[in-house]
Amino acid sequence: MDIIKAINLCSICANHLPLPPRPILQFSPLAKILIIGQAPGIKAHESHKAWHDASGKRLREWLKLDEKQFYTPSILSIVPMGFCYPGKAKSGDLPPRPECAPKWHGELLKTSKPKLVILIGKHAQDYYLTDNRKLTERLQNWGDYQPKYMVLPHPSPRNNIWLKKNAWFEKTVLPQMQQVLASHL
Numbered sequence: 193m194d195i196i197k198a199i200n201l202c203s204i205c206a207n208h209l210p211l212p213p214r215p216i217l218q219f220s221p222l223a224k225i226l227i228i229g230q231a232p233g234i235k236a237h238e239s240h241k242a243w244h245d246a247s248g249k250r251l252r253e254w255l256k257l258d259e260k261q262f263y264t265p266s267i268l269s270i271v272p273m274g275f276c277y278p279g280k281a282k283s284g285d286l287p288p289r290p291e292c293a294p295k296w297h298g299e300l301l302k303t304s305k306p307k308l309v310i311l312i313g314k315h316a317q318d319y320y321l322t323d324n325r326k327l328t329e330r331l332q333n334w335g336d337y338q339p340k341y342m343v344l345p346h347p348s349p350r351n352n353i354w355l356k357k358n359a360w361f362e363k364t365v366l367p368q369m370q371q372v373l374a375s376h377l
């Protein structure tokens with residue numbers, strides 16, 4: 193696809209990146225499920241594979257998908273808010289580059305019709321949802337976004353404190369989300 197070729201050649205925000213641009217996404221117009229996450233971490237950047245790290249391992253557990261299913265583009269598209277590794281912040285990584293989604297998402301996603309869009313973390317949710325809720329409130333009211341969207345917290349180990357504090361998410365909400373997801377596979 194020409195759009196994928198164009199993304200792979202993109203260097204719009206190269207001056208703000210710590211490493212040369214290396215866009216990472218997985219896309220098929222046929223995919224029934226679309227994951228919109230944050231931005232690749234350094235491990236995903238090095239392997240050039242989306243979610244190829246501890247966050248990805250937990251995400252696959254949450255979604256009950258094995259690696260083969262997860263990395264099959266006709267099942268799942270993976271389109272982060274920023275396609276390139278943004279660099280380190282004081283704690284964790286920097287946010288996705290703000291140029292990326294406005295430049296590429298509209299053109300790319302108009303070629304697909306996923307049945308379910310999974311918005312992972314604050315950046316993807318703030319961009320795609322029209323409410324002003326905080327992440328925790330969105331998760332408590334996740335059914336409000338169905339059937340189009342499913343909202344998830346970021347599965348990073350850096351979120352372990354939030355997950356511990358909000359044990360209801362993995363205990364009661366996640367099993368319901370897994371049922372919804374299974375109905376789309």
Ligand code: SF4
Pocket residue numbers: 199202203204205206213214215274275276289291292293295
């Ligand atoms: S993050 Fe996005 S906008 Fe920036 S260089 Fe990579 S593909 Fe281009």
